[in-house]
Structures are given as structure tokens and as C-alpha cells.
Amino acid sequence: MTAYFIQAFIYLVAAVIAVPLAKRYGLGSVLGYLMAGVVIGPILGLVGQETTTIQHFAEFGVVMMLFLVGLELDPKGLWAMRVRLVGLGGLQVGLTTVAGTAIAWWLGLTWQTSLAIGLLFALSSTAIVLQTLSEKGLEKTEGGRSAFSVLLFQDIAVIPMLALIPLLALPALMGAGDDRASHAGLSLVAHLPGWAYALVVVAAIGSVIAGGYYLVPKLFRYVVGSGLREVFTATALMLVIGIAALMSLVNLSPALGAFLGGIVLANSEFKHEIEANIDPFKGLLLGLFFITVGAGIDFQVLASQWGTVLVLGVVVIAVKATILLVLALLFRVRGSNGWLFTLSLAQAGEFGFVLLTYSVQNSVIPVEISQVLSLVIALSMFLTPLLFIAYDRLVLPRYRRVKNDGRQPDDIDEQAPVIVAGVGRFGQIICRLLRANNMPIVALDHELEQIENLRRIRIKSYFGDASRSDLLETAGIEQARLLVVAIDDRKRAVDMVKYVKHYYPHVWVLARAFDRGHGYQLREAGADDIVSETYHSALEMGGHALTAMGVHPMRAKQMTWAFVQNEEAHEDELFDAWKEIEEGINFSPRYGELFMKLEEALNSAMQQDWPEPQREDVPIWTPPVPTEDSDEKS
Structure with missing residues (x-):
């Protein structure tokens, strides 16, 4: 027992030290977890053989994450994304599998082993991508939604991949995987014929859907009646663990089953309470998973094969990025969103470890090759946060400076006492109200379409990034009386308010806030008046x-x-x-x-x-007539 406490303490200390440092320097929490794992594993040797066992446990964080993602969707939302789910996701998995198989076959491997390698490298890291998109607030962008569609299809594709791999077994490797296969775990479908296996799978999925609609709400009402919050938390965990266990027993992806369960409960009255109870466990287990990935790197194999691992890691990222970039253009995911989609999915994923282990157990991939492939998967995941940093620091500034087919900012040829920064659905109403009262304004926006809409109704407006200090100066910020900040970027809005109040404190700044927290940030930055949208x-x-x-x-x-x-x-x-x-x-x-x-x-x-309203003060009003249903209820 003491050893477990010490190991847990080591993992937590590493996370507490590394993650805040990584966040402080703009590296993201995922890279912080990975670096923490490398330090306590290969470098200091504080953790060892138990890493693989802990990693299997920590993979449950991915299951919880997909359950929470499912809670945010509903069947209608899933149907709305069907084109990108099947088209974009299907093409990505198919093309990447073909490319990976071709490269492995060209390197001299058998076609069975090559196909298995192509399958495992077709998958990306759901854990890293969704966690990072959420941290950076990019999950609602076009690139983020497209990446999510592909990740969801990949999780679905794991099912036929697991069914296909045993059919690729090589007779020459049969002896090597037998001892591993004996510990593969419980299964209800291990020796069933194909038709029986299909029936069991349909029954398992049907039980999740039916239970979610009919039984789970009654269960939660019963638990809520106890008045014990910890029992509600235990019930939520029991639900996710039960779905994952059921899917594992029928050789399906636990993550996919949890996602399906989340969708079923998306319209439940207990949705938000379930989410609040599970989210802390999800974050902790995902962090533990990333630490184990870093700690599981075998430096002995890496030292002897570092050139091969490095080249293969770069090739995996380059090939996947090329395919993703082509698909982004094909599906019209353009500009910075196309690069976000490309760079976020260019790595291998945590399910690659699962497929790799499964392939070794089923005599498809030799053990010595699997050790190198494991390092390649880990390296590509380790480099993913750096790709997101490249997106933040190289891609986004370029598209902010030169946007809308490379158009340069307009030359501002007049100034006004009122400057409106951002003329989307919010800023346009402000501009129309000011114009109707003959208030001179200068409107700025970096979306050309919004500018053209204002020009159609004869409101003077200019294309350009309003957060740029030179454009503000040209627009007359030094002589202006009022600045309206209505841009659709939280951080840029706060930075803009800070800049104006520091250098032009006489200007009254009226800022649009997205929510209470953003309003507090704007207030701290110095905004004089804040209105939540x-x-x-x-x-x-x-x-x-x-x-x-x-x-x-x-x-x-x-x-x-x-x-x-x-x-x-x-x-x-x-x-x-x-x-x-x-x-x-x-x-x-x-x-x-x-x-x-x-x-x-x-x-x-x-x-x-309340004082009774006087007749002369209020309009004529007739109370709503109660319906028959309301009469019966009363």
C-alpha cells in the first residue's frame, strides 16, 4: 500500500510543478503533462513498469471525455454534421490508411503488417486535440468542428479495425503473441459465429439507448430523493463505467459507447448536474494519461533507434498533414481554420497504442517493430502541442494581418468622435442607432462581408483590424470621445481596452462582454461601460x-x-x-x-x-386564458 501512495505522490507532484510552468510559458497543459512524465520516467527513473498498467486505467479519462462531448450534442446535432462526419472523416481514415500501408510495404514489411500499421496511424489523439481545443476556445470554430467530426469517425472506425486485425495474423508470429493473448480479458463474443456476434452488438447498443431513455432518468430521480450529493456522483460514475464495461465485453470501443450514452442523455433534466460531477474526474484521468505517455518512453530503444524514430515521426506528421490539408481544401475549410484542422490532427493517437498491442497479441506485428512504432506514436503526440503553438504564433498572426484573399486594410480618409470596432450582428445595431441620430462614426471590421453590408446602407466603414494601434490612430482615436468595442474575440477586446485606456484615458470606452467573467476582465482592463450581449x-x-x-x-x-x-x-x-x-x-x-x-x-x-399599476400608466392587457390541461393540474 505504501508503494502505491508514493507512486501517486510522484505523479501528482510532477503534474503540480510542470503544468503551471508550461501554461505560464504558453506551452499548454498537455505538453506540461508529457514533460512531467518524461522527467519522472526515463530521466529520473522514479516510475517504472507500472506505467503501462496505469496508462490503461488513465485511458478511462478519454471515455469520460467522449461521454461529456455526447452530453453537449443531441441526435439532431449529430445528424446535422453527417456530411463531415462520414465524408471528411471517412476520407481521412481511408486515405491515411492507404498511405501508411504503402509506406510500410515499401519499407519491406508484409502486406498484413503494413495494413495494420496503416490502420493504427490513421487515428489521431482525441484526448490531446479536444483538450487543447477546449483550452484555447477553438472548439466552436469551423476548424474545430471539422476536427471533432473526424475524431468521432475515427472512434467509430476502431470497431471494424479491431474486427479486421485478427484476420491478418501471420503464421510465423503465432507463438510470440500467445502468452499475451491469454490475458486479453473477458469477452462475451470471443467464440461466437459472425451472425451471433452481430446480434449481441445490436443488443448491447440497444440496451444503452433504451436504458438511457427509460431507466436512467428514473434512477437519477430516485438518487436525488436521497439528498446526498456523493451518491449522485457515484451514480454518474457508475453509469459511465457500466457503459464502458458493456462495450468492452462485446469488443466495442468503450469511448464510442460512452459517447452514445452521452447523446442519449443530452436532453435529460440531469444533464448539467451529471456534467459537473464527472468533469473533475475526466480532467484528472486525462492528465494522468498524458503523464504515462511521457513516462512510457523507452530510452534504451530510443537511443539505439533514435534516427529511425525521428524520421518516422516526422514522416507520419508530414503525410497526415498533407492529406488533411487536401481534404480541408476539398471541403472548403479555408484560411486559418484549414490550418487548425490540419495541424490538430496530424499526430497518431492513444487508440494507436490499443491497436498496436492488439496487433502484437494477434500475431500481426512483431514485438521488435512494435517497440519502435510505440515510440513513433508517442513522439507524434509529444509534438502536437508544438503544432498548436505554431498555429497560434505563425498561422493566426498571418491571417489577422492579411485577411480576405490578401486584401490590405483600407485607407481611412476621415475621422469621427465615435469609433465602432466590430460591426457584426451586435455592432451593426449600434451603428444604425447612431446614424439615425446623426452621430458621425467610423466603423472598423476585419470581415469584408460585414463592411460591405454597412456600405450598402450608407454607413461609412473601413476594412481593417480594429485592434491595431496604427488603424485606431488613423481613425482618430486621439480626438475621439467614444470607442465602442464589439469585436468577436475575447482576448483582443480586453487587450484593445487596456491599450486605449493606457494611452488615451480621455476616451470613453463602451465594451461588449460575452458573459460575466469576460465583463469582469473588461472592467479590470479599464472599460468605462460594459454591456453583456x-x-x-x-x-x-x-x-x-x-x-x-x-x-x-x-x-x-x-x-x-x-x-x-x-x-x-x-x-x-x-x-x-x-x-x-x-x-x-x-x-x-x-x-x-x-x-x-x-x-x-x-x-x-x-x-x-408591488404598487398596483395605474390604468393610465399601462397598456390595455388581458390575462392569458388557462388551458384545460392547466386546470386539470391545478
Whole structure:
């Protein structure tokens, strides 16, 4: 038992030291985990043979991640992405398999071994890519969505790959994999004929779908009735582990089964609570998985075969990147999104280790070749965070400077007291309102289509990146009275506010915030006035919801005003508590307490006695007529 405590302590210390350092220097958490594993494994030798065993356990983090991804989708969303799921994903797996098989066969391997190698290198790292896209806020971009489609197809493709590999067995290797195969684990379909295996698979998938729709909601209602949060957490973990175990027993991908289970529960009333309970376990296990990848590098094999490993690693990334770039052009994923799609998927993946071990067990790939291939997979995964860094520092600046087919920023030939930065769906309304009141404005945006839309309605606008200091100076920021920041980039908006308030403090800065946290960042940067893009529209709809439930329109207005006043009364306290979190405290009890105080004050405000609306002050209004269903319920 003591040995397990020591090993766990070593892994956690390595993560605590390496990951914050990597994040501080812009390397990302994944590279931090990988470096931590290299240090405690091959370099210091603090961990050893148990790494492979821990890696199999840590792979469950990938299962949890895909379960959470499934929770964010629904069957309609899955159907909407069918073209890229099947077309883009299918072509990527097919073309990469053909390329990998051809290269391996050219190097002198048998066609069976070559095909197995082509299959395992067709897969990319779901764990690294989704984790990094999430950290950088790129999962909603066109490149991020395309990458997710391909990763999802790859996870589905693992099923036929696992079925195909045993058919490629080489008689000459039969003796080498027998001892490994004997420990392959439990299986309900190991000796079933093909038709019976198909029936069992259909039954397993059907049980996941039916259980998710009919049994799981009842189970969670029963658990919620106990009032014990830890039992709810245990139930959520039991659900994911149970689905993974069922899929493993029928030789299907546990990750794919978990993803399917997440989709089934996407519309469940318990969706957000399940997500909140599982997410911490997912993050911890994924971090552990990345550490084991770094710790599992065999430096003896690497020392003797370093040239081969390095060349093959570069070839894998180059070949996959070439195929992905062609597919990006074919499916019109262009510009920086095309490069994001290409660079994010150019590595081999964690399921490559699974297929490699399975191929050795089934006498398809010799042990000595598998050792080299394992290093190549690990090297390509190790280089992936560097590819994301290249995207951030080389690709994005290029497309920000020269965008829309290389067009240079317009020459700004006039200045105005109001500068509007960003004229998308939010900024256009501001421009129209100012123009309707004869307020001179200069509008800037780096999307040519938005600029042309404004010009059609005769609003003076210019193409260019509003966050560039030289364009702001040309637009007259030094003499301007008001700057409206409405650009669709959180970080650039904050940086822009900091710059203007530092060098032109007399300019009143009105900034659009995406959410509460972004609003706090803009406030800290010095913005004079901040408006959340959804705040007032949500209040308006909330008022309509009250009216639909029988509340008088004037009283509903009073309640929304009370809501705003209550928020403003606690805004400074919440902002001060938020700064503690931003300064490095991951959880601030004070922030939670203040937010609950805000909710209590809000409830009290809603319960106060409201003055009766006077007839002359309000429009004529007829209360909604209750339906027969509502009468029966009451």
C-alpha cells in the first residue's frame, strides 16, 4: 500500500510543478503533462513498469471525455454534421490508411503488417486535440468542428479495425503473441459465429439507448430523493463505467459507447448536474494519461533507434498533414481554420497504442517493430502541442494581418468622435442607432462581408483590424470621445481596452462582454461601460415569461427592474471576489457565498409588495386564458 501512495505522490507532484510552468510559458497543459512524465520516467527513473498498467486505467479519462462531448450534442446535432462526419472523416481514415500501408510495404514489411500499421496511424489523439481545443476556445470554430467530426469517425472506425486485425495474423508470429493473448480479458463474443456476434452488438447498443431513455432518468430521480450529493456522483460514475464495461465485453470501443450514452442523455433534466460531477474526474484521468505517455518512453530503444524514430515521426506528421490539408481544401475549410484542422490532427493517437498491442497479441506485428512504432506514436503526440503553438504564433498572426484573399486594410480618409470596432450582428445595431441620430462614426471590421453590408446602407466603414494601434490612430482615436468595442474575440477586446485606456484615458470606452467573467476582465482592463450581449435580451424574454404565466406586464417590468438593481447592488463585491480567482485561487468560497447572497436578495426583492399599476400608466392587457390541461393540474 505504501508503494502505491508514493507512486501517486510522484505523479501528482510532477503534474503540480510542470503544468503551471508550461501554461505560464504558453506551452499548454498537455505538453506540461508529457514533460512531467518524461522527467519522472526515463530521466529520473522514479516510475517504472507500472506505467503501462496505469496508462490503461488513465485511458478511462478519454471515455469520460467522449461521454461529456455526447452530453453537449443531441441526435439532431449529430445528424446535422453527417456530411463531415462520414465524408471528411471517412476520407481521412481511408486515405491515411492507404498511405501508411504503402509506406510500410515499401519499407519491406508484409502486406498484413503494413495494413495494420496503416490502420493504427490513421487515428489521431482525441484526448490531446479536444483538450487543447477546449483550452484555447477553438472548439466552436469551423476548424474545430471539422476536427471533432473526424475524431468521432475515427472512434467509430476502431470497431471494424479491431474486427479486421485478427484476420491478418501471420503464421510465423503465432507463438510470440500467445502468452499475451491469454490475458486479453473477458469477452462475451470471443467464440461466437459472425451472425451471433452481430446480434449481441445490436443488443448491447440497444440496451444503452433504451436504458438511457427509460431507466436512467428514473434512477437519477430516485438518487436525488436521497439528498446526498456523493451518491449522485457515484451514480454518474457508475453509469459511465457500466457503459464502458458493456462495450468492452462485446469488443466495442468503450469511448464510442460512452459517447452514445452521452447523446442519449443530452436532453435529460440531469444533464448539467451529471456534467459537473464527472468533469473533475475526466480532467484528472486525462492528465494522468498524458503523464504515462511521457513516462512510457523507452530510452534504451530510443537511443539505439533514435534516427529511425525521428524520421518516422516526422514522416507520419508530414503525410497526415498533407492529406488533411487536401481534404480541408476539398471541403472548403479555408484560411486559418484549414490550418487548425490540419495541424490538430496530424499526430497518431492513444487508440494507436490499443491497436498496436492488439496487433502484437494477434500475431500481426512483431514485438521488435512494435517497440519502435510505440515510440513513433508517442513522439507524434509529444509534438502536437508544438503544432498548436505554431498555429497560434505563425498561422493566426498571418491571417489577422492579411485577411480576405490578401486584401490590405483600407485607407481611412476621415475621422469621427465615435469609433465602432466590430460591426457584426451586435455592432451593426449600434451603428444604425447612431446614424439615425446623426452621430458621425467610423466603423472598423476585419470581415469584408460585414463592411460591405454597412456600405450598402450608407454607413461609412473601413476594412481593417480594429485592434491595431496604427488603424485606431488613423481613425482618430486621439480626438475621439467614444470607442465602442464589439469585436468577436475575447482576448483582443480586453487587450484593445487596456491599450486605449493606457494611452488615451480621455476616451470613453463602451465594451461588449460575452458573459460575466469576460465583463469582469473588461472592467479590470479599464472599460468605462460594459454591456453583456445577452443580458438585456434575456431580461426581456424573462419578462415575457412572467407575463405568459399570468403576471401583469407592468408588474413584470417592475420585477425585471428589481433584478437589474439587485445585480448592480452586489456588482462590486462579486468583482472583488472574482479577482481572487483570477489571481490563482481556483475556488473562491467568498465568491460562492456572495453569489448565494445575491440569489437570496433577489428572492426577497421578488416577494416585496408591488404598487398596483395605474390604468393610465399601462397598456390595455388581458390575462392569458388557462388551458384545460392547466386546470386539470391545478
